[in-house]
Amino acid sequence: GAGVSQSPSNKVTEKGKDVELRCDPISGHTALYWYRQSLGQGLEFLIYFQGNSAPDKSGLPSDRFSAERTGGSVSTLTIQRTQQEDSAVYLCASSFRERNQPQHFGDGTRLSIL
């Protein structure tokens, strides 16, 4: 079946612009996660959605970052007034609810802020 789909795969923008990153999870997965991976680093948790519950936003680095998930499926991560330190690969993952189920990742969006 189809995996997690992210778009765009690459995004180059100027400092100060807003960007939107999209994630389409695996059908039937109730949980959706956003992570950020800076060059040569591990993954840093940003936000996660579980079903219709309020999202866990504890990993968002600043109020310039926000995310929504419409209809329990597609999610959009928005970064306002981008800064150069926002340059990273943004990875989305989804999973079933059961505890032994792994998170399945998309190929990520490589964001470059000029």
Place this chain on the structure above:
Amino acid sequence: AQKITQTQPGMFVQEKEAVTLDCTYDTSDPSYGLFWYKQPSSGEMIFLIYQGSYDQQNATEGRYSLNFQKARKSANLVISASQLGDSAMYFCAMREPNSGNTPLVFGKGTRLSVIA
């Protein structure tokens, strides 16, 4: 304190040999899950193997096995019969508590290079 520690930034292994990638973790929650992911140069994160804190046996998936030592809080990944295609970054991750869905906490990774 770091939740997940991978002390080997880089490792080399001869093709067809076995290799162990180290991972130690820090938690006071009795319920947790441990995961290993592979990230090739192409960038995708590929799930390899899972171990739950209450699992009695070490997890195995094909050429991958997890050497789970609960008292030492270590969850080392063993790759047997290494192949050139195993060259990649390997990340250890933990989920605590291991119920419902909670985000993963990742280590900084180990870069494995398989030599012909």
